[in-house]
Amino acid sequence: MNAIKLVPALKSYIWGGYRLKELFGRENGGDKIAESWEVSVHPDGFSGCTGGTLAQYLTENPEAVDGEGKPFPVLVKYIDAKQNLSVQVHPNDDYALKIEGDNGKTEMWYIVGADNGAGIYCGFKRDTNRKEFLEKVKDGTVEDLLNFIPVKAGDCFLIKAGTVHAIGAGCVICEVQQSSNVTYRVYDYNRRDAQGNLRPLHIEKAIEVIDFSAFRDETGGGAFRPCAGGRIRLLTECKYFRCRELLLGGEYSEKAERSFIAVNAVEGSGKIDGREFTSGDSFFIPCGNRFTLSGKAKIILTDEGAV
Helix, strand or coil, X not given: CCCEECECEEECCCCCECHHHHHHCCCCCCCCECEEEEECCCCCXXXXXXXXXXXXXXXXXXXXXXXXXXXXXXXXXXXXXXXXCCEEECCCHHHHHHHCCCCCCCEEEEEEEECCCCEEEEEECCCCCHHHHHHHHHHCCHHHHEEEEECCCCCEEEECCCCCEEECCCEEEEEEEECXXXXXXXXXXXXXXXXXXXXXXXXXXXXXXXXXXXXXXCCCCCCCEEECCEEEEEEEECCCCEEEEEEEXXXXXXXXXXXXXXXXXXXXXXXXXXXXXXXXXXXXXXCCCEEEEEEEEEEEEEECCCC
């Protein structure tokens, strides 16, 4: 059996809700779930598998990543934004490695579901600068500068490191990102945590990494094309990952030729290598292995980027 089923690490943050329980059966002892780290070797939240964790498996089988034993490049998670997430930014690799000892963070958002009127903030409406930005942060009107995009299920966005962004309330997202947990919050609506404390901001670091130019969409997604067992399309590709969406409506088979493939079922059910799967299930396909999907489902496939 080539597909390795994964067990997520669950995160409870103040802005999360209960949609991941409703959609995917995630259970966190009654607590709300903000994030479910599905495919992760990051020490802040390992995803599990038979016999241990995915990180342990890849330590013992480094060639499973891409045949060359490179570090595992991504972290795949589900996000339930019951409330707005903070306005935030992630650094690039150079800054993150130097200052934080972690990778930078470019990410992809695939909209699993969205309430009417829900949307995301992604970059700036127009070119701005450090001075204007800091003034808006200080007087609590930073959202006036941000580019708001209404969203619906199936939309996809590439959020490059340095892009100021926030997920709006009412969005459920499948996020594929670099394997990193570095976030600089610049505005958090004056929210307080469970102990009544304001959450820390990281404005000084943020302004060192923000791209202050107007947002340009570089997602580069493609149209669906027929394939054996359904239809498939490119969602986005960058140097860190490639993401595709498979609309499964029969039997689909693929060999993980150039690297691992992460398989995330965001909707529907079926079988993978003869084993049943349902909405929310996640699998790791080692490089060099073939896997077969059958059923009716919406699948996100992630592998190494080649751009």
